[in-house]
Amino acid sequence: MSLFAETSGDFGLGGQSAHCSLLWALESLAWSSALLSRVAVVLGRLADQDPGGRLANRPSASLAAALHLHVPQGAGDGATCVAALDAVRRVAPAAAWRLALDLVSHANPGMISGPKFRDWPRPAQATMSDTGDALDALTLRIADDAGSDPDRLAAAFALVHRFRETGRLALLKAAEAAWPDLQEECRRTVLASLAERVAMHRRHPDAGWALPGQALKALEAFLDAHALPGSHPDDAELFSWRPFRRGLNRNGEDADLEALASARAEAVRRRLRDGLPAVLRLAEASKLPAAVGDALAAVTAAHDSMVLEHLTGSSQPLHAMAAGLAAHRQREDASWLAGTVVARPAQAAALCRTAAIDEALLTLVDGLEADTQDEFWRDMQPLGVSDDLTPTVVRRLLERGRAWTAIELLSDVGACADRDLAIQALMAPALAATEDISRAQSPEYTIGRLLDNLEEAGADDNLLADLEWFYQPLLDHSRRPIALHRELARNPARFVNLVSLLYPPDLHTGAASGDGEPADGETTDHTASSRASTAAWAVLREWRRPLPGSVDGHLPTTEDMLRWVESVREKLTASGRAHVLPRVLGSALSGALTDDDGTWPSEPVRDVLEILRDTDLDRHLAVAKMNQRGVTGRGVYDGGAQERALADQYTATADRVRGRWPRSGALLDGLSRSYREDARREDRSAESEGDR
Structure with missing residues (x-):
């Protein structure tokens, strides 16, 4: 459906979709007791048609939030929510099934807001008894709707620890009734799900969420009664990151490694009595299928050839199983890999x-056919690469268009031993098509770290500024573009370029092109223009140091700052943007750098203000300074103490500078008056709170 179509920004960040506004409207209507069931039905139908996407706003999440039992945010109490679920079951059974599981698992509590213009009554706070009754009603419906569907039975057993006794017994009864109709593979799926839950609770018997021993015995009795020939119901649990089995672990401790290896080997031997397909099914049901391959390799070599076939063109679990077998063989024989590659x-x-x-x-890979080398480097994961091999691996990755993986690997080195290679990797996404950024685990962190390493290694400042501009949408909330800010301070043309992205020319000034066409360098791509203006705004918003005119990052001279300001005025006027000069120059000159004695604004800024004598510039500089303060916090009865301290500070500074720099003195007096007014407002607010 086009309703769910999503658009994203640079590097796949952000996202928008028309369906979000519809969901927010329906969430508001869910606060009406008269409309709740109708809203639930609409959301259920939307959930059935939802193709999924990157955005967290989904119809199923809104539906679960509106009917949530433990975090009620709609008009329904427990009984009303169950009735709404029944309404959804009639028209959208698939969505109702997912909703019932979400409500039992307490998933998707969400945060939905009520209506702004309707005073709909809220339901009374539910008691624990009411919530328990609603939970029992939900679990009975889950047991009923599961039927003889093995996937539904497995999903229900995965939540059996959330059921009360009534629900657990109903689910066991439903599974017993469905058992004759289930194929052997379906039975394995159901048993594996239940065995995993039982093992988790046996492993942590003292946890507050653990099921009592009597409840576990009933579940274990079901496992034992329905154990399939040639297997143990919890074989799959042995092949997990924290394996557990009755009799193998004692007092909740991790299994002894030798005993675990023996138990895994025995599980594989049992499965082999039914042939290799039984072992393959075990791998597909396990969380650590590579361990199945390792255990199979320890038991026998008779199936190596057939298992290795699964290295290509098979499901991920079977591929991992084959990789585990191959890794075992390589530990046994260092020459196994070279010989098997030839064979x-x-x-x-x-x-x-x-x-x-x-x-x-x-060396082995370099000796393969070119196509085989490309295949290797296209999908390999560079885990555990030593620092001395990193440059070689990075070059191979870049040759195959895997820039993001190369960047991530270089960032792990910790320093730019090969500065040119790091620059080549960072420039690759800008110069050519590359792998999808989703291949990188934490691109914001890795790129920021690599840029920091280049900064420390003394890379060219102009190049760093270009890289920071390219990656700005990705790093906006994680790293300040320090090299780009230095470039803005020494290069007024770069500053003018960013301002031009942010502000269109004034067509009434006559400075823009007279034929209605965009000026040179200005884009007609509105999407690209919007993204560029957003990036420019973020860079200029964060620019606090160094001050304009600085060439070395330190406080500039008055002459250097004045040259920078005059150049900006000339260029922006020529491009038809003279109307934004006071605003952008005021923001640029409001930076945090002070004189050695802490005086703000610094002497070069004070000199420039006296030379230019621009009242609008003075006003915008003061506004920019106040905006830099950001959000404040205080006690309820503190009043305006913070603002009075700032006002006193600005008054003292004004008295110190007004003799030589009268415009700066007046600017500081204005800031002092503004903060004193803010202080009086905060005092009145504190007094009103005290009267309540």
């Missing part, structure tokens, strides 16, 4: 990706 050339790249990255592996 299985069609899988050479996949085989090499199972090995640790060292000099021997890189």
Whole structure:
């Protein structure tokens, strides 16, 4: 549906979709008891048609938030929410099933706001008994709707710890009734889900959320009664990050490694009695399928050839199982990989990706056919690469268009041992098509760290400024563009370029092109223009130091600052933007740098204000300074003490400078008066709070 179509900004950040406004409107209507069920039905139908996307605003989330039992945010109490669920079950059963699971699991509490122009009554606060009754009603519906669907039964058993006794017994009864109709593979799915829940609660018996022993015994009795021949119901649990099995772990401790290896090998042997397909099913049901491959390799080599076929063209669990088997063989025999690559050339790249990255592996890969090398580097994950091999691996990745992976790897080195290579990697996304940024784990962190390393290594400031501008949409909230700010201070043309992105020319000045066409360098792509103006605004907003005219990052001379200001005035006037000069210059000159004695504004700024004698500039500079203060916090009865302290500070500074710089004295007097008025307002607010 076009309603759910999403648009995103640079680097895939942000996102907009028309459906969000519709969801917010429906959420507001959910506060009406007369409309709640109708809203639930509409949201359920939308949820059934929702194709999914990157945005968190989804119809299913709004539906769960409106009917949430533990964080009620709509008009319904427990009984009303269950009735609304029943209404959804009739028209959108798939959405109702997901909703019931969400309500039982306490998922999607959301934060939905009520209506602004309707005084709809709120339902009474639900008691624990009311919530429990509603939970029982939900679990009975879950047991009923699960039917003989193995995926639904497995999903319900995954939440069995959220059920009260009534719900647990109903679910076990539903599973018993469905059991004769389930195929063997479906039974394995259901048993694996229940076994995982039981193991989790046996592992943490003292946790507040753990099921009591009597409840676990009933679930374990079901597992034992329906155990399939040749397998143990919790075999899959052995192949997890924190394996647990009755009798293997004691007192909730992690399993002994030797005992765990033995138990895993025995589980594989049991499955092998039914043939290799049974082992493959175990891998697909396990959270750590590579451990299944490792255990199979320890038990027998008879199935190596068939298992290795799954390195290519198979599901992720079977691929991981094959990789685990290959890794085991490499630990046993250092020459196994080279020999197997020769014997299985069609899988050479996949085989090499199972090995640790060292000099021997890189030499082996370099000796493969060109297409095979490309295949290897296209999908390999550079984990555990040593610092001395990092440059080689990065170059190979860049040659295959994997700039984001290369950047992430370089950022892990911790310093720019190869500065030129780091610059090449950072420039790659700007110069050519590359892999999707989603391949990078934390692009904001890795790019920011790499830029910091280049700064420390003394990279060219102009180049760093260009890189910071390119990556600004990605780094807006994580790193200040310090090199770009230095470039703005010494290069008025760069400042004018950013201002031109932010403010259009005044067409009535006659400075713009007379034929109605955009001036040179100005874009007609409105989307690109919007993104560029947003980036320009963010860069200028954060610019506090160094001051305009600075060439070395320190306090500039009056002459240097005046030259910078005059150049900006000339260029912006020529481009038809003279109307924004007081605003942008006032913001630029309001930076935080002070004289050695702490006086603000600094002497070069005071000199420039006296020379220019521009009242509008003085006013905008004062406004920019006040805006820099940001949000404040205070006690309820503190009043305007903070503002009075600032007013006293500005008054003292004004007295100190007004003799030589009268315009700066007047500017500071204005700031002092403004803060004294703010202080009186805060005093009145504190007094009114005290009268309540």
